[in-house]
Amino acid sequence: RESFLPGAILTRVASSHIRIGTFQFFSAQQDIASVQALADYVIERHYPEAGESSEPYSALLTCVVEAQARLIAQWMAVGFIHGVMNTDNMLVCGETVDYGPCAFMDKYNPQKVFSSIDSHGRYAYASQPDIGHWNLSWLAQALLPLMDDVEAEAINKAQAALGAYAKVFGETYQGLMAAKLGFATASVEVNQLFSELLELMAEQACDYTLTFRALGDRLASDQEATLAATIFTLPPAFEAWLKSWQQLLAQENIDTATAHATMVGKNPAFIPRNHQIEAAIEEATSKQDFTRFHRLVDVLAKPFTYSEENQAFAMAPTADEEVVATFCGT
Structure with a gap:
């Protein structure tokens, strides 16, 4: 820094701070045991209904996909721009985190960007739904070894879970926008x-x-x-x-x-x-x-x-x- 700047402590509160990036961290090291331990914890803490499924890890992915789809639909409905939607800033519990560069739009502009580091508009307002889907594909990749011993079958299950994203997002967003018009x-x-x-x-x-x-x-x-x-x-x-x-x-x-x-x-x-x-x-x-x-x-x-x-x-x-x-x- 060129000079002393005032500082503060920000305490972030969420039901947990486990991110898609947390799964990627262990997956990148091919530490499947830790991926499974993390997945089991997330199921117990956030999605116990997935634990009742005969295929709990496929069910977990579906739960996270649907939660993220609903969350981003809510962002879009109120004109919220997250700003830094990398996988390390997306919570698997379906809550919003990383508050610094975020902003609410003033004038409506689908391509609006606020974050100073988003020079190419990757996380522009209108791009948020697609980026959400992209992030979830990385969670799916991390969970593949848990979903089926046969890779082709695991991929099919992951694609099926990811396929729910567009439907859930569309229905949620359209419902919210309909209500905004009465x-x-x-x-x-x-x-x-x-x-x-x-x-x-x-x-x-x-x-x-x-x-x-x-x-x-x-x-x-x-x-x-x-x-x-x-x-x-x-x-x-x-x-x-x-x-x-x-x-x-x-x-x-x-x-x-x-x-x-x-x-x-x-x-x-x-x-x-x-x-x-x-x-x-x-x-x-x-x-x-x-x-x-x-x-x-x-x-x-x-x-x-x-x-x-x-x-x-x-x-x-x-x-x-x-x-x-x-x-x-x-």
Whole structure:
């Protein structure tokens, strides 16, 4: 370092910190006994249902594949970008780890990258589902010796487990996106509707979080405090899409109150925006003032509950506030 920098201790909490890379470590040394011991521990700790299977290691792989698919679908639904999705940063329990370079999108851009070390965009927002599948293929490779004594049979079993990824991811993501638009379930029509919305958002450079929240706010009662009424309005280019959305809600017999309740519970008003985090860190490190930090933590603990007194924490960054890169030390 060119100078002394303030430091801090970050304690990460998860149900375990066993990663895909942990399996790779032993596999690379051809230490199959340790791979098996680790797999047995993961089954006991996280996936006891796999232990009841006649083929526990194939079942374990399936469990991890499905957990990762659901996790990454949730990332995509809220505009989260992990930033460093190498296998050593993917927990087999299906929880998110490695928080430094991660970020939530402001303006919607499928190719958005934040991590300063991701110069080629390998871990861009839209690439995350594919990278998740790639990582799981390495877990499958590590587990092959446990899945069957015949290599060809082990490969077939691994491919079958990996084949569930696309289905689970697709169903989870489509269900989440349907709910973000007020629908009870996904359908061909709903999927087309949210695909068209994302295209509009990209064209108009709309804030990801505020756009979805504003859609729900259009259905709010006059008595409710809404984010859209104060800091964000949808561009005129959305008018035709809005009509299609309202027509489909009516076609599926979903009333305004029901749609609004669904959307409010799926579309956060508050996310950990980069500029807010930067401001909290700056005040804590340079002034030893943790007021903003504690306020931000309190607001983020209730992301779906909007109040005008917390309006500043919902706002998108101005041009000079925008954070374009994140770092492992963030």
